Amino acid sequence: xxxxxxxxxxxxxKSADELSSNPLPGFHPLTLNVLREVIARLHSCRSLSELLAxxxxxxxxxxxxTQMAFLLRQxxxxxxxxxxxPHTATDKLDALVDELIDRGHFGQALKQGFVWAxxxxxxxxxxxxxxxASRIHGLVLWVDPALSPxxxxxxxxxxxxxxxxxxxxxxxxEAVLLPQPAASAGSCPALDIxxxxxxxxxxxxxxxxxxxxxxxxxxxxxxxxxxTLLLDVDGFHRVNRELSYETGDQILCELAARLNxxxxxxxxxxxxxxxxxxxxxxxxxADEFGIALARVRHPQRLVELAAQLHxxxxxxxxxxxxxxxLSVSIGIAVASGLAESTSAQDLMRNADAALKRxxxxxxNRHVLYESSWxxxxxxxxxxxxxxxxxxxxxxxxxxxQPQFELATGRLAGAEVLLRLTLGxxxxxxxxxxxxxxxxxxxxxxxxxxxxxxxCRQLRAWDALGLARIPLAINVSAIELSQxxxxxxxxxxxxxxxxxxxxxxxxITETAIAHNEGQTIANLKTLRAAGFExxxxxFGTGYSSLKSIKNYPASGIKLDREFVKDLSEDHGARxxxxxxxxxxxxxxxxxIAEGIEDAAQCALLRGQGCxxxxxxxxxxxxxxxxxxxxxxxEAT
Amino acid sequence: xxxxxxxxRLGELPSLPAVYHRVREAIETPDGSLETxxxxxxxxxxxxxxxxxxxxxxxxxxxxxxxxxxxxxxLIGATATHNLVLATALLTVFRDLPLGAVSMxxxxxxxxxxAAAARLIACQGGRANPEDAYLxxxxxxxxxxxxxxxxxLDMGAALxxxxxRQGHLHDLEQQYLGIxxxxxxxxxxxxxxxxxxxxxxVSNHHAPWRASSSNPETAVxxxxxxxxxxxxxxxxxxxxxxxxxxxAWRLTGLxxxxxxxxxxxxxxxxxxxxxxxMEP
Numbered sequence: 085x086x087x088x089x090x091x092x093x094x095x096x097x098k099s100a101d102e103l104s105s106n107p108l109p110g111f112h113p114l115t116l117n118v119l120r121e122v123i124a125r126l127h128s129c130r131s132l133s134e135l136l137a138x139x140x141x142x143x144x145x146x147x148x149x150t151q152m153a154f155l156l157r158q159x160x161x162x163x164x165x166x167x168x169x170p171h172t173a174t175d176k177l178d179a180l181v182d183e184l185i186d187r188g189h190f191g192q193a194l195k196q197g198f199v200w201a202x203x204x205x206x207x208x209x210x211x212x213x214x215x216x217a218s219r220i221h222g223l224v225l226w227v228d229p230a231l232s233p234x235x236x237x238x239x240x241x242x243x244x245x246x247x248x249x250x251x252x253x254x255x256x257x258e259a260v261l262l263p264q265p266a267a268s269a270g271s272c273p274a275l276d277i278x279x280x281x282x283x284x285x286x287x288x289x290x291x292x293x294x295x296x297x298x299x300x301x302x303x304x305x306x307x308x309x310x311x312t313l314l315l316d317v318d319g320f321h322r323v324n325r326e327l328s329y330e331t332g333d334q335i336l337c338e339l340a341a342r343l344n345x346x347x348x349x350x351x352x353x354x355x356x357x358x359x360x361x362x363x364x365x366x367x368x369x370a371d372e373f374g375i376a377l378a379r380v381r382h383p384q385r386l387v388e389l390a391a392q393l394h395x396x397x398x399x400x401x402x403x404x405x406x407x408x409x410l411s412v413s414i415g416i417a418v419a420s421g422l423a424e425s426t427s428a429q430d431l432m433r434n435a436d437a438a439l440k441r442x443x444x445x446x447x448n449r450h451v452l453y454e455s456s457w458x459x460x461x462x463x464x465x466x467x468x469x470x471x472x473x474x475x476x477x478x479x480x481x482x483x484x485q486p487q488f489e490l491a492t493g494r495l496a497g498a499e500v501l502l503r504l505t506l507g508x509x510x511x512x513x514x515x516x517x518x519x520x521x522x523x524x525x526x527x528x529x530x531x532x533x534x535x536x537x538x539c540r541q542l543r544a545w546d547a548l549g550l551a552r553i554p555l556a557i558n559v560s561a562i563e564l565s566q567x568x569x570x571x572x573x574x575x576x577x578x579x580x581x582x583x584x585x586x587x588x589x590x591i592t593e594t595a596i597a598h599n600e601g602q603t604i605a606n607l608k609t610l611r612a613a614g615f616e617x618x619x620x621x622f623g624t625g626y627s628s629l630k631s632i633k634n635y636p637a638s639g640i641k642l643d644r645e646f647v648k649d650l651s652e653d654h655g656a657r658x659x660x661x662x663x664x665x666x667x668x669x670x671x672x673x674x675i676a677e678g679i680e681d682a683a684q685c686a687l688l689r690g691q692g693c694x695x696x697x698x699x700x701x702x703x704x705x706x707x708x709x710x711x712x713x714x715x716x717e718a719t
Numbered sequence: 720x721x722x723x724x725x726x727x728r729l730g731e732l733p734s735l736p737a738v739y740h741r742v743r744e745a746i747e748t749p750d751g752s753l754e755t756x757x758x759x760x761x762x763x764x765x766x767x768x769x770x771x772x773x774x775x776x777x778x779x780x781x782x783x784x785x786x787x788x789x790x791x792x793x794l795i796g797a798t799a800t801h802n803l804v805l806a807t808a809l810l811t812v813f814r815d816l817p818l819g820a821v822s823m824x825x826x827x828x829x830x831x832x833x834a835a836a837a838r839l840i841a842c843q844g845g846r847a848n849p850e851d852a853y854l855x856x857x858x859x860x861x862x863x864x865x866x867x868x869x870x871x872l873d874m875g876a877a878l879x880x881x882x883x884r885q886g887h888l889h890d891l892e893q894q895y896l897g898i899x900x901x902x903x904x905x906x907x908x909x910x911x912x913x914x915x916x917x918x919x920x921v922s923n924h925h926a927p928w929r930a931s932s933s934n935p936e937t938a939v940x941x942x943x944x945x946x947x948x949x950x951x952x953x954x955x956x957x958x959x960x961x962x963x964x965x966x967a968w969r970l971t972g973l974x975x976x977x978x979x980x981x982x983x984x985x986x987x988x989x990x991x992x993x994x995x996x997m998e999p
Contacts, residue, residue, distance in 0.1 A: 345825050345954050399816055400817040401819065402867075
């Protein structure tokens with residue numbers, strides 16, 4: 085068979101025969117295969133000994149008789165021999181190292197990158213520097229009779245690969261903390277794996293995090309899972325708003341350091357069955373941190389890990405001599421085994437869903453994602469971000485519906501109603517966004533916003549010398565189950581300089597039932613502080629005549645349900661009359677809601693109902709309109 | 720930085736609970752009895768719960784579960800009792816304080832790891848008193864607490880510089896605050912009137928050559944601190960492993976071959992101690 089002669093300009097060899105019989109000295113035919121093999125295995129090695137074993141195997145394929153010594157720089161900057169090949173040559177290699185140091189070859193190699201030296205009769209040795217763009221890690225000493233100058237390229241490449249491997253083995257967090265030096269002369273920018281860093285906290289950046297997580301998913305196997313934890317600081321924007329952005333930044337840094345330290349401990353590694361480089365901690369959002377975990381052997385222990393993380397934050401943060409308590413909510417998601425085509429985005433979405441549940445369940449806790457939750461809707465998500473935006477951009481506004489004393493027709497107060505108008509001017513009904521806000525926990529922020537806004541409105545009207553009416557605002561079940569509700573409300577009113585008696589809190593019986601112990605306790609403190617408490621939607625929700633006597637209420641609101649059919653339906657009249665009787669006997673004043681015509685109004689007045697509210701008496705209007713319609717005439 | 724003022728302000732730290740002082744008095748009285756000590760501990764329910772939990776942790780290796788304070792104290796002995804009560808008191812008093820970038824939990828995990836390692840080294844090396852080594856290990860970085868609590872800004876800056884790899888944290892403390900945690904720690908211990916052996920171990924654990932060779936506890940703590948840091952069992956702020964002092968290593972009486980087992984046991988003992996002391 086005739087061989088095709090290779091083109092002259094590509095190869096100095098005349099024919100294929102000639103090529104194999106007379107190889108280039110120092111350039112073994114297998115060189116590229118060996119290097120490719122080493123490169124391919126580099127990212128999967130998880131310890132120094134694995135890394136050195138890969139290099140050793142490669143070198144032995146090319147130079148079977150070679151002897152090697154690996155020297156690494158220790159934290160005190162001294163070089164130390166960490167591994168010798170073969171083991172039997174240990175003494176000889178150590179003696180050679182000492183000799184080369186004495187002859188000044190080490191210094192030369194560190195400076196130039198490599199240096200040739202003789203190692204006795206017919207033995208040559210090469211010292212090559214292990215370095216990357218960011219630092220010098222050490223040296224490799226190669227000893228072999230067959231060594232000749234062209235080998236410098238091949239062995240130099242292997243040495244560079246050790247440098248890259250070491251960089252990868254180094255703790256991610258530490259690697260990223262290295263200030264990235266401007267690429268110095270002689271360094272090879274293509275080999276410099278720059279990990280994007282979050283400038284504030286020094287943690288990895290979201291882009292690196294997502295890449296890490298994707299790789300972790302690809303690396304997962306039946307016994308080795310990829311997992312992620314998302315941590316969100318509860319109510320962090322308040323820190324920024326009420327203290328300052330500098331304070332907020334500082335706390336984020338401290339939090340990042342604590343998380344990083346808590347994760348990088350031997351017990352944490354052991355408990356999850358991971359090694360240092362299987363963990364990536366990143367700042368994934370403004371006040372959100374992500375932990376990506378690869379090759380987790382015990383994913384069932386992630387919940388314990390989350391509990392540990394809480395305990396590192398529980399003591400709070402020191403802030404200008406006082407203590408600031410912050411809590412985090414944690415969502416956990418695991419991609420176990422060979423999950424079909426999971427992507428990093430999917431896993432993050434799951435962790436995010438778990439995080440939402442943790443927030444919803446009252447914050448400061450962790451929740452593990454379960455696949456059974458699947459998809460109650462994107463509509464919810466959209467509403468949620470709308471609300472977030474509305475809070476940020478202040479696009480909520482308040483409407484006021486007047487309440488009148490039925491006997492005299494005098495203005496008794498107003499109920500505050502929340503309105504949200506979308507960018508296109510279309511109103512979003514509270515019935516659709518309040519449940520979402522309750523489920524995400526945003527209701528707490530919204531509630532505070534309403535309270536502040538109502539206070540400012542009162543102050544504005546007071547300043548104009550208008551009638552000093554009280555305003556009624558709705559308080560949700562979620563807010564009522566917050567242990568610090570009363571303190572928060574009082575401090576807001578104090579800041580806004582509004583007396584507690586000017587605000588009436590409307591709560592539903594269903595809300596009380598939601599978390600009865602905490603709610604009743606809250607209501608009692610609120611009552612004691614001077615707030616009026618009105619039971620809303622009375623008679624429609626969870627009603628228990630036994631417990632009503634225990635409510636620390638100031639009065640009740642008769643639900644529109646009973647008002648609606650008042651003029652036609654005898655039954656409705658009986659129920660309304662009974663409730664009014666009951667209330668009177670217990671000493672509660674009554675407000676009737678939803679009065680839509682004069683007949684209803686007259687009937688209720690006849691039954692002795694104290695106050696009325698409804699379209700017949702006055703629709704909800706904005707503050708200016710309210711002032712024009714109801715307040716000006718009262719003065 | 721006015722270090723004298725910092726030292727004066729040590730009084731602002733929480734003080735040790737009265738029950739500790741009474742226990743110590745009872746132990747030090749020549750005719751004092753463990754019965755008295757047991758009664759004192761029992762008078763403080765949270766102290767007694769913690770003492771029993773720690774005494775029953777695998778660390779003390781009692782043969783059976785003990786539910787009675789006096790019996791527990793008899794089994795572990797008077798010195799260990801004092802150390803246990805002091806440890807419990809410290810961890811309770813300095814438990815729920817905010818420390819900035821280092822969490823109190825990490826801080827005490829590091830202390831407990833060093834304590835566990837120091838006790839193991841003392842037992843196996845046979846030179847130092849294991850109970851003293853344990854307490855010295857627990858206390859070795861105690862000087863960082865006043866730095867974090869009283870000078871949060873300067874200490875935060877030192878910590879930041881350390882994280883930017885500008886040097887060992889104890890050198891940076893000297894630079895930013897004019898005093899380091901070893902010196903301040905020894906002053907704090909003297910302020911609490913703890914015996915000299917602890918002050919010396921705390922003040923010299925980064926420079927064991929300064930300690931007299933009749934004080935092997937210092938050498939033991941030096942090595943134990945290295946172990947706790949290299950295993951990253953908690954942290955008191957530093958991210959670097961200190962440099963081993965050869966003299967200290969020889970003074971511990973350990974053989975290299977014993978080290979792997981000590982590391983292994985330190986990890987499990989730290990976990991046991993941390994859960995006994997710190998779980999709610």
